[in-house]
Amino acid sequence: MSQPEDMIDRIVAGVLEQLRLPTDAAPRPSGSANSPPVPSPASKSIEFREDVVTARLLEERGVISGPLVFGRKTVLTPSALDFLAARKLDWRRADSNGAVSGSRPKWLAIVTRSTPAVAAALDLVAKDVAAEWNRELSGCHLEAARRSVGALCRGECDAVVILTGKPEAAVCRANRNPNVRGAAVMTVARVKSLKAQLGANLFAIDPTERTAFELRNLLREIGSGGKPSAPSDWKE
16 A cells, blocks of 8 residues: 555655755746847946046046046146046047037137137037037147147047137147148138138137137137048148
């Protein structure tokens, strides 16, 4: 009589053995076997919304990797830009909606003579979608010229505008570098002519006694038309 009972016990034991999950086995993943793998999260960007960013601020924030996102109106000092370039950090500007800027031409406005009209004009062109405008303060036209050459040669921007009381002197100094095609301008018509003839990538403007409306029109024309490029027959 024990044989039927033993047989039942063996059957029950076999069924339980098949259903039992070993203690050291990993849990079965949910979903089908053909489900696509879950992508790993992208690196989180570090945002800076300060009015002015210096190298010291970047060091204090412990920045060692990118991407970094700066506000559209955030002023990056020369020391901050050197910090970013030396460490080859990926950084971008945020647009008006907080999204990262795309492939628009990048213009750098270097201001050595700041006036209310200059600030207002730069604020206005910063809202345009044709180009991305960044701004920096500089001590004099010679410093602005050196900064322009460095920014163009390192690819930090596509073109530069210097707002200074000595535009001709600034352009003369910057044009010593073969990568610079610059000129001082006073009118929109002159800007159009230089863009056609030189594919100018540096403009210098004297903002003295110029209204915000006049400066805005100049800057808007300068920033239009895409990235500057030398004419096909241009020879260094």
